[in-house]
Amino acid sequence: MRFHGHTLRFRLSDKMADWRNRLVRARYFRGHGVHSPFVYDLVRRVFMQSKLLPGDRDLYRTLLAGGVAEGRAIQLQNLMIHCGYAAFGLNCANGELCIVTPALSEKEVAVLVRNAAEVGRTVVVMTPYIAPAWQSMCRRLIAAHRSTTIDNRGYLLIFNNYLPKQHFRI
DSSP: OEETTEEHHHHHHHHHHHHHHHHHHHTTGGGTTOOOHHHHHHIIIIITOOSOOSSOOHHHHHHHHTTOOHHHHHHHHHHHHHHTOOOEEESSSOSSEEEEOTTSOHHHHHHHHHHHHHHTOEEEEEOTTSSHHHHHHHHHHHHHOSSEEEEOSSEEEEOOSSOOSEEEEO
């Protein structure tokens, strides 16, 4: 059966996947159900903030110039301030916060994440749902990672610190 150029089954499967994604994330809404004080604090003080925290604005300006939405740029700048990171690197492992964009290949991302894990740096993989291959790569990174990961729809946070292996979809 066809409606407006798409099969009915195709449109329903997309809607079902979207609703499943929303239901999975609903349990962590506003930090409820998060049993990690660190992650709960991130949800309440970083993800739920719409204004920049006092401090440096270099990451915020760089992300805006790179085409990242203002809300995501605010969240990442607040993450950097909240966690006390002094420097960041864009598509490289320089700095305590490493930001990865889809400009890198999957192999380059895997090497960068491995190098960041060895020295204890936090990695941000931007737009984890941009393409099926990129989404699959993000799932493999989560499965192989030894510490906490947070999927915030717009980016995937990979922490390389003392936290236990947990994954949150917020």
